[in-house]
Amino acid sequence: MACKVAGRLISGVKCMKTKRTEGMPLNAMLCHCSAESHRECLPSEWYEKAFPKMKKLSHLLKNVDLIDGRLFDIRDESIIIDDHIAKKMHTFKSLARVLIGCPSVQKTLKNNMVTLSAGKNANPFDCFSKPSERDPMIVNSLSKVSNFLNVSAQQRKLVRLTVCPQVTQHRIWTATLEEVLSGLKFELDYLHSQCPNKGIKMGQQIVSSCLKFLSDKNTSNDLDSTSWMRLTPVKTAESYASQKWEDILEMFNDLIEYLKSENELVSHINKLEVMKEGLSQIKDVLVDKSIGYKEAKHQESLVQKKLTKTLGYSSKCLFTLLLYYLYGHVRDIEIDTCGGVYSGGVDQNRFYLCMGRILTSNEEKMVWSGIKQLDKALGVFKFVWETAGMKGVLNLQGHLWCVGAEARMFTYKGNVYFLHGISV
Incomplete structure (x- = not known):
């Protein structure tokens, strides 16, 4: 049997057990989430019960980041090999994807984009509003990229x-x-x-x-x-x-x-x-x-x-x-929320590719790690778009979510990245 080892573990994380709160058990909640995945939104009570669980997991995983399939302690970039922590991270991101679809979070997202961009190209589209746009994606082949961008044969x-x-x-x-x-x-x-x-x-x-x-x-x-x-x-x-x-x-x-x-x-x-x-x-x-x-x-x-x-x-x-x-790296790129390609509104020659990552904390090192990972993913899509000779200009836009984060906007390599807080 393979060894179960951990790199430099976050203090207290490995031995912690999530307490069950009153209401729907966590596993049942996630199953219910999957069963209801084709609905535009869930009952408000669901979000109210799910948010405290996600908030607690966010605290437990504060210094943990998931980059291309590997868990890292962002404080020293050491690798964490631990099934217990991996399961908690999977649960955390699954809950977050559904909570991002909460009407209040969607409203905040739109307001952030308008306010932080100071009216320039202010929210010309609704992004991440559909369940399919909040699905994860592993970018591991040109076919997958081309299918997403609707590139012809x-x-x-x-x-x-x-x-x-x-x-x-x-x-x-x-x-x-x-x-x-x-x-x-x-x-x-x-x-x-x-x-x-x-x-x-x-x-x-x-x-x-x-x-x-x-x-x-x-x-x-x-x-x-x-x-x-x-x-x-x-x-x-x-x-x-x-x-x-x-x-x-x-x-x-x-x-x-x-x-x-x-x-x-x-x-x-x-x-x-x-x-x-x-x-x-x-x-x-x-x-x-x-x-x-x-x-x-x-x-x-x-x-x-x-x-x-x-x-x-x-x-x-x-x-x-x-x-x-x-x-200069070979690991497949993981995206937490795949988003989509959106029309630029009045300008029919302008499109926006929006994709997102879910963070366990809003510390600077975590945020910039998320931005750099999104930059790699978005860059592959733009490379294929331009190489294929697709019509129109493709603008890249990254979105990051974190419990309780203050709305902020970043610019990296000429692209815009929004940080949104998750709260219900």
């Missing part, structure tokens, strides 16, 4: 033809693999320090071998290792020439097998599976840096050509390469 072809040659460059490909492996290595090292087991230990060895492969360093000859690790100790030109991308594909297969029971590493294992798609397409390509410059460049060119030809528009591998190309 012809425009998707244009996006792929533009994106593929850029993100499949050899340096982007290898750097993306290294980023995937480095993130996994960091968490494997931490888990090994807390509760070592055979799977984690073997995972560490394999990750090190993968990174050495990518950096052209020699791997050790270990008789207990699997076949791809038992390399001849004499490094001749012939032994270098025999290496192919298939070698690292086999390493990924072994890595997944050893770590599949480690629940804390699910997101990393998923990303290994994603990158296997690209590896399988170039497995016959040689990896040999002992040859001349022109020959080495030819090998790198083959990698780019094969990936460009075979990675389809819906490929999560292609999307991961794009994320690294744009931001």
Whole structure:
């Protein structure tokens, strides 16, 4: 069984238990919320009972942020690995999504936008008023982005033809693999320090071998290792020439097998599976840096050509390469409230893409963390919009919600972000 460990835990969070208040139990409330999800709003009594529960969870999770599937203590940015805290965060965000739909919160949102923008483009649209606009979204493929933006099949072809040659460059490909492996290595090292087991230990060895492969360093000859690790100790030109991308594909297969029971590493294992798609397409390509410059460049060119030809528009591998190309990271982006694309009112050539995040506190570090995460998500959508040649100008607008927060407006990289308080 996988270890249940925690990084630097928030004081008192791990051992706390939510007390039940009078009225509908929390689990029943969430089930009721799901059953009523297609209604525009719930009875006022529901919001009145739900708000104290959300407020309490907000206090318990004050220093915890959820960024792309991982819990962090924002005070020192340490990773938190704890199922108990993860469940509380899921409950907190589920309640918040419904409370954002409360008529009083919606009214406050509109007033904030008008007041803080000083009348400029003052609330030309109603955002997050529909239940579907408050649904979460994991941005993990170009298809998902294009479906959201209503990009046509012809425009998707244009996006792929533009994106593929850029993100499949050899340096982007290898750097993306290294980023995937480095993130996994960091968490494997931490888990090994807390509760070592055979799977984690073997995972560490394999990750090190993968990174050495990518950096052209020699791997050790270990008789207990699997076949791809038992390399001849004499490094001749012939032994270098025999290496192919298939070698690292086999390493990924072994890595997944050893770590599949480690629940804390699910997101990393998923990303290994994603990158296997690209590896399988170039497995016959040689990896040999002992040859001349022109020959080495030819090998790198083959990698780019094969990936460009075979990675389809819906490929999560292609999307991961794009994320690294744009931001230098590889984890899929999570959005708490997906919002939508709204018309700019009188100006038919102007559109607004609104998306949101739900925060556990309104501390500056938490707020700016939320803004930066939204910036990455919104940036991917605008990149696809512009690359596809969509008609009209797409303006980006981020919304953040927090219990009891004072309404504020921020500008980051030329885009506007609103902070709204949640109260009933």
